Amino acid sequence: METVINDYVSRELVQDPRLLPLADDTSLLETGILDSLNLLRLVVFLEERFGIAVGDADLLPDNFASVNAICGYVRAREPGKQEAARG
């Protein structure tokens, strides 16, 4: 999952080539990679690729700060694990 998400972010969202290759723990916020528009594109991608539903209350820095953070969030939200994510 880390590879899939890192590939997507690197290919679709990273504007500045100097930020590549992207480490899984690189901050997507401090580097400016994730702006409000890219966040929405990423959400659409995650929903389609992993079959999860991202609620507006989940759109928080903690869940999207890095590739690792996104993976942690998606794992908790995958079908059958919704309860864990809410807790």
Add this chain to the structure above:
Amino acid sequence: MAYLLQHLLTEAAARQPGRPAVASGDAAATYGELDRWSTQVARALLRLGVAPGDRVALLAPKSAAAVAGLYGVLKAGACYVPLDPKAPADRLSYVVRDSGAAAIVTDDARAAQAAALAADVPGSPPILVTGSLDVAAESEVPLAGERAIENDLAYILYTSGSTGTPKGVMISHRNSLAFAEWAAAEAGLGEQDRVCSPAPLHFDLSVFDVFSSCRAGACLAVLPEGAATFPVSIATWLERERISVWYSVPSLLTLLACFGGLQRFDLSRLRTVIFAGEVFPPKYLARLMAELPHPRYLNWYGPTETNVCTAFEVRKGEAGDAPVPIGTACANTEVFAVTPDGRLVSEPGEEGELYVRGPTVMRGYWGQQAKTREVLVTNPFRAEYDELVYRTGDLVTLEPTGDYAYVGRRDSMVKIRGYRVELGEVEAALYRHPAIREAAVLPVPDELLGSRLRAVIAGTGAADLTRDAVLEHCRQWLPGYMVPDLVEFRETLPRTSTGKVDRAGLATD
């Protein structure tokens, strides 16, 4: 009498030195501090050899340091050129070269980027970091900016140019001050207000929070970059910072309305919401006004070349099926529409191109007199003397209420999140790729974003011309909002009988 932009600051500092001028994260500056800080910047610039009339590039996100920097440039009698810190290096060095910048002003965090930029430009302009100045603000020597007149340039804003390179819109002190004063009065700004526009300094929406706030002695509050990504974070910040006036492009307000969870927050301090830069999709405006019913909602319209020239206040229940009108002319400004056969639009329902006359109309495009003459034209309805008016290129209709309604463009410019994008500039960037033979870029309407860009490409057959390669190539030349979202490959592009690329045909494919 305030006739230069920096007079707004010196007057506010004399009136209320201890009140907050800029609040940005942990860093804040009062009017007194900002006034002294900017004078230090001006003295340091003069010491570096900056002379009246020079251009000085400004590489810094909006902050107390950046605002001190821009006022410092003005106090030195120079004109500032705000750069987009996120733009590709080649584009930044083009703007620095094209404007002939005599120096680059930056903040601590961008000092390395500024050094790389300066090294990339012939003559390597000197760099001034606003955070580390050892110059006394007090001195007997008068600042060069005190000799400036209102017709002198205050700043140059670079926007997308149809011929492949950005063009610099020249704004004088008079131009900007006329807007700042009108806008401060229109929004009813006072010293208690906390004003936010998330627009960066190279985008003309920021003229409002920088200069109108100063005119009123209000506080400019800077939305932290990380918070701007997450709608809920923006709402949290609006509540915590007790923001009273907001000015942004509609797409950000759409995100707030849809994903901001606005009802969970106490936004009772927010009394005025202003939007500009693109059409607000009516259903999202209605949703925003339902989620947040108490503020005034104002739709402001105007290209960078004139700043705001018309305004419309949206009353409750007016946001519905059709986009709200752009309204009527601001005070001290006249707008009129001209039909394709040169008649003045006077009947409701008639369509024409919008023209603007007034003190906010730009001085022209930097170094591009021919291009300037295409848009700053003699008023066709004034036979007795020559008066220059601005042709917006925007098509409007006159409504029965006397308001104008926006219809579209007469050329191939589109808006993406409020940013102007000339399709020709994107195409020119594509053509720089050696394996691209033909290219056409078309806007694809997008409900949430306004438009997305679709590139249709015919290559030379080189195997390495992939979508990723095209995007990577574009990112070397274009800022993010100009990079196409969709890339398609064709053997060849369809042509009309006159040999032009058949855009209408491609658009319906």
